[in-house]
Amino acid sequence: MSENNHHDPAALNKLAEPFEVLPNDNPASDAKRQELTDKPAFGQVFSDNMTHMSWTKGEGWSDRRVEPYAPLKLDPGASVLHYAQECFEGLKAYHHDDGSVWLFRPDANANRFRNSAKRLYLPELPVDDFLGSVAALVKRDAAWVPTRREYTLYMRPFLFASEPFLGVRAPEEVDYCVIASPSGPYFPGGVKPVNIWVEDTWFRTGPGGTGFAKCGGNYAASLVGEYRGIENDCEQVCFVDAATKTYLEELGGMNMFAVHKDGHLETPSLTGNILPGVTRNSIIQLAQDEGRDVVETMIKLQDLLDDIKSGEVTEVFACGTAAIITPIGHFKSEKFDVTVGDGGSGEYTVATRNKLLGIQLGEIEDPHDWMWKVC
């Protein structure tokens, strides 16, 4: 794909072609769809259709189709329900002012999806099928892409072992689906800093684990920590490394950056415990474009807290597709409560969020050809 001009929708259309579009006799009414895309509740509303593919050990990938959104028929013995052989992706379709619809770096999600599948011993979906399946659903449900600024159609591709078998082994039957959910801005009242609980008892992953794979199991493992945070008035939890409890890793579903007073950025290096975020990678690129140094390194929690207190670190933020960039106002644990800067949204944090969002919405130049036009 790399030699194609991403701004030419013909490239994606070609990849979407193998997906047979089945009729849908029961779509939402125009009025209902309008209501659902105008005031979406995150993750609770889904569009009319979904993409589906199947894989078997003997036949490989087959059965590319876009079909009406409906509950899956799954055997209660399906391996995924017992052993969690599942991975997923998350990306957004953006409405631009001229009525066109775009994806942000879907090739990066496609490649990461392969890496996640490999770690879980699931078959790797070809990059072209990932791109084609997402594009096919966006085209089919283009009317579900919200048109209000900062509202998007959140796309959720996922892959799981569906064969009824209670032995633990490499899967022989797998299903792949894409579903789409209209979503509003993460912070409806505007961006505001969150409190972070620093968790040092429960970990989402460990050395040699599945930290770098985007899999449901990591999220299941993060919930105990997440709720310890909530009990302590924190919106999110930050994990430290399980082996030494010394180094910062990431939040339950977002990567982190610290802004230093000389303007350089630091972010935890991709040790294998950390999910390689597309947003993280894009922020590194944008900072380097501005001539800033970005240091990917092991960041000691204690050093970060000391640097915040001394003013060496002026801003800390979290990043991911859903919220784009979230300022961090406080770090809390049983032992400390540290305020970052004045506890508000930092200047660089807000500027970077606006820049990335501007590119995604087609409002400012896209210097790295990150946007792919679907229709």
Ligand SMILES: *Cc1c(COP(=O)(O)O)cnc(C)c1O
């Ligand atoms: C998805 C995810 C992120 C953010 O990745 P993006 O590609 O930027 O959306 C960060 N951490 C975890 C654990 C994730 O699952």
